[in-house]
Amino acid sequence: MTSIAIMQEYSTSLRYALQMLFWDVRQAGKCVTDIKVLYETANIQNQIVDGTVEYPRPTDDADTSKGIDIELRNVSFAYPGDKAEENALRDVSLRIPAGSLAVIVGANGGGKSTIIKLLARMYDVAPGSGAVVIDGLPIQDYTLASLRQAYALLTQDHQLFPLALAENIGLGYPEKVDDREMIMQAARDGGAAELLSKFKDGVETNLEPVTTAYGYQLDDDKHKTLKTVLGKLEKTTEVSGGEKQRLVSSRAFMRFQTGKIKLLCVDEPSSALDPKGEFELFERLRAARAGKTMIFVTHRFGHLTKHADIIICMKAGKVAELGTHQELMALDGEYASLYNVQAQAFTAAEVRSFFVLIHVTERLRLLDKCMVIGCT
Numbered sequence: 001m002t003s004i005a006i007m008q009e010y011s012t013s014l015r016y017a018l019q020m021l022f023w024d025v026r027q028a029g030k031c032v033t034d035i036k037v038l039y040e041t042a043n044i045q046n047q048i049v050d051g052t053v054e055y056p057r058p059t060d061d062a063d064t065s066k067g068i069d070i071e072l073r074n075v076s077f078a079y080p081g082d083k084a085e086e087n088a089l090r091d092v093s094l095r096i097p098a099g100s101l102a103v104i105v106g107a108n109g110g111g112k113s114t115i116i117k118l119l120a121r122m123y124d125v126a127p128g129s130g131a132v133v134i135d136g137l138p139i140q141d142y143t144l145a146s147l148r149q150a151y152a153l154l155t156q157d158h159q160l161f162p163l164a165l166a167e168n169i170g171l172g173y174p175e176k177v178d179d180r181e182m183i184m185q186a187a188r189d190g191g192a193a194e195l196l197s198k199f200k201d202g203v204e205t206n207l208e209p210v211t212t213a214y215g216y217q218l219d220d221d222k223h224k225t226l227k228t229v230l231g232k233l234e235k236t237t238e239v240s241g242g243e244k245q246r247l248v249s250s251r252a253f254m255r256f257q258t259g260k261i262k263l264l265c266v267d268e269p270s271s272a273l274d275p276k277g278e279f280e281l282f283e284r285l286r287a288a289r290a291g292k293t294m295i296f297v298t299h300r301f302g303h304l305t306k307h308a309d310i311i312i313c314m315k316a317g318k319v320a321e322l323g324t325h326q327e328l329m330a331l332d333g334e335y336a337s338l339y340n341v342q343a344q345a346f347t348a349a350e351v352r353s354f355f356v357l358i359h360v361t362e363r364l365r366l367l368d369k370c371m372v373i374g375c376t
């Protein structure tokens with residue numbers, strides 16, 4: 001009986017070991033396939049054909065010191081494979097002169113983000129469907145790398161990487177990713193300085209460590225250093241959507257410090273920010289306006305549209321109206337109706353508190369200036 005029991009025990013162990021072996025072999029095969037797929041993605045042909053002209057052109061007739069000059073000429077655009085009956089953009093013509101502050105507004109699905117995607121050359125307009133013209137040349141003529149070096153894009157996708165916060169901000173200017181002073185300046189501009197001070201490790205905090213570490217039977221005294229290292233590898237911190245947005249905005253300000261940015265596209269980045277955060281972000285972006293064309297896509301009307309040199313009001317893929325805030329309000333059309341819907345949502349008390357907020361922010365800004373120049 002004892003022999004049978006021992007044999008049974010061993011046969012169970014053997015079956016278990018064989019099962020594990022087969023499972024491991026299958027897993028190993030799957031890992032090798034995944035790695036192969038990963039390497040093969042490097043060979044995927046980019047559908048966007050690169051141009052040959054470096055931006056800015058060395059013998060530029062256009063004056064790029066003010067920013068990028070943008071023109072859309074009779075642009076119609078449908079997303080690849082899209083089955084929708086109407087194109088995303090339908091015969092859109094507009095011009096955003098170098099150095100302007102443009103605001104694109106309009107109802108959902110109007111084509112606002114599509115304009116930004118075409119400017120970033122995430123997609124190209126099909127031949128015969130109009131042209132996107134940058135400083136007088138079709139956008140396809142420029143090399144992608146040189147054009148994108150002149151862009152800063154700020155969207156609502158809060159993309160943080162599994163790196164230290166300093167590096168997440170510093171990626172805006174990879175050559176200066178170790179320059180803590182520049183990073184702190186960018187963090188102040190992007191509204192993330194207060195957030196950084198919340199963490200024990202400040203800018204060195206890593207929100208998403210990629211390694212999960214396991215320590216087995218570690219002795220508190222004997223393995224103190226090892227335990228500290230393992231502790232750092234464990235994810236313990238989380239930030240809110242608005243806080244992530246502040247970090248990503250700081251990266252955009254870091255990008256400004258390259259001195260090469262000629263176009264800033266801001267696609268509804270403030271949806272996660274509180275009203276004060278949004279107001280301060282827009283104010284600081286506007287303050288960095290020199291030498292740049294700025295395009296804001298927004299659903300929130302207010303101080304931004306009032307500062308705009310040009311407002312583009314999109315509706316169902318077409319430009320419904322084009323002009324300044326005063327001109328479009330006088331038209332009493334699509335823009336005015338969208339504006340009034342939002343204005344009505346504010347009670348008198350809210351309007352009062354908004355102006356108090358502006359007042360306080362302005363006073364803080366002046367105080368800040370005084371401290372910088374050494375006044376008391």
Ligand SMILES: Nc1ncnc2c1ncn2[C@@H]1O[C@H](COP(=O)(O)OP(=O)(O)OP(=O)(O)O)[C@@H](O)[C@H]1O
Pocket residue numbers: 079080082084087088106107108109110111112113114115314
């Ligand atoms: N990747 C895509 N593939 C197919 N269709 C798309 C894609 N992205 C957008 N669209 C369609 O293109 C049209 C314009 O979309 P777009 O995102 O430009 O609008 P929007 O004005 O920015 O809208 P919202 O205010 O909702 O952000 C919409 O009908 C949308 O469904």
